[in-house]
Amino acid sequence: MDAWAAFDRRYRHCDHGTMRVTRLLALDDAPRLAQLLRANRDFMAPWEPTRDEDYYTAQGQLAVVRSALDAHQQGACLPQVVLDDSGQVIGRVNLNTIVRGPFQSCSLGYWLNQADNGRGIATAAVRETVRIAFDELGLHRVEAGTLVPNIRSQRVLERNGFVRFGLAPAYLNIAGKWQDHIMYQVINDKLA
Numbered sequence: 001m002d003a004w005a006a007f008d009r010r011y012r013h014c015d016h017g018t019m020r021v022t023r024l025l026a027l028d029d030a031p032r033l034a035q036l037l038r039a040n041r042d043f044m045a046p047w048e049p050t051r052d053e054d055y056y057t058a059q060g061q062l063a064v065v066r067s068a069l070d071a072h073q074q075g076a077c078l079p080q081v082v083l084d085d086s087g088q089v090i091g092r093v094n095l096n097t098i099v100r101g102p103f104q105s106c107s108l109g110y111w112l113n114q115a116d117n118g119r120g121i122a123t124a125a126v127r128e129t130v131r132i133a134f135d136e137l138g139l140h141r142v143e144a145g146t147l148v149p150n151i152r153s154q155r156v157l158e159r160n161g162f163v164r165f166g167l168a169p170a171y172l173n174i175a176g177k178w179q180d181h182i183m184y185q186v187i188n189d190k191l192a
């Protein structure tokens, strides 16, 4: 069994009763994710790429989940859901674009159901995910970019020790426009 498969086995068997707020994405999350994305469509619109209508359907989400799990099998990402106290899915938090070799870096992305905002759950989910990136996956760096006006997201990163290192002009196409992003990173100082 390779290191990634061994990590997956441990990770899947973690007990939510031990206060986990994230777990690996599963195929049967697709209908709930589609429901959340429809309910949060206006809330997320300023901060997300423009999506086609299929994205908001259970079928469309099933394709998204399948593709994320395939990429996860290749070691390219860690796709997760965020859970509330009762274990219900209320968002996503992902490590994308995992690059090994001398970089050992990845890119963090997340969103949370609007009705569950303001309770520190996104902060806890990012904390847990960065811990996995460093302690389980052995990565050296987690990067995140936010739109300049996305103060809520910047607070989540800063509460988790991310440091702003620059402004990337026209970095991502969000809400139909190539937009500047404030770039953040956190470094794993346990790695030499």
Ligand SMILES: CC(C)(COP(=O)(O)OP(=O)(O)OC[C@H]1O[C@@H](n2cnc3c(N)ncnc32)[C@H](O)[C@@H]1OP(=O)(O)O)[C@@H](O)C(=O)NCCC(=O)NCCS
Binding pocket: 043, 044, 047, 110, 111, 112, 113, 116, 117, 118, 119, 120, 121, 122, 123, 124, 145, 146, 147, 150, 152, 153, 156
């Ligand atoms: C960005 C986003 C995830 C932030 O969610 P959030 O609910 O503000 O973040 P948290 O869950 O960490 O909650 C923080 C708030 O909870 C409060 N809070 C309550 N208990 C808390 C605790 N134990 N720990 C931390 N914060 C706590 C904080 O004071 C803060 O409230 P404030 O904003 O009024 O100061 C969410 O707004 C979202 O999904 N936005 C749309 C998509 C998006 O922008 N994604 C990021 C793209 S870069």
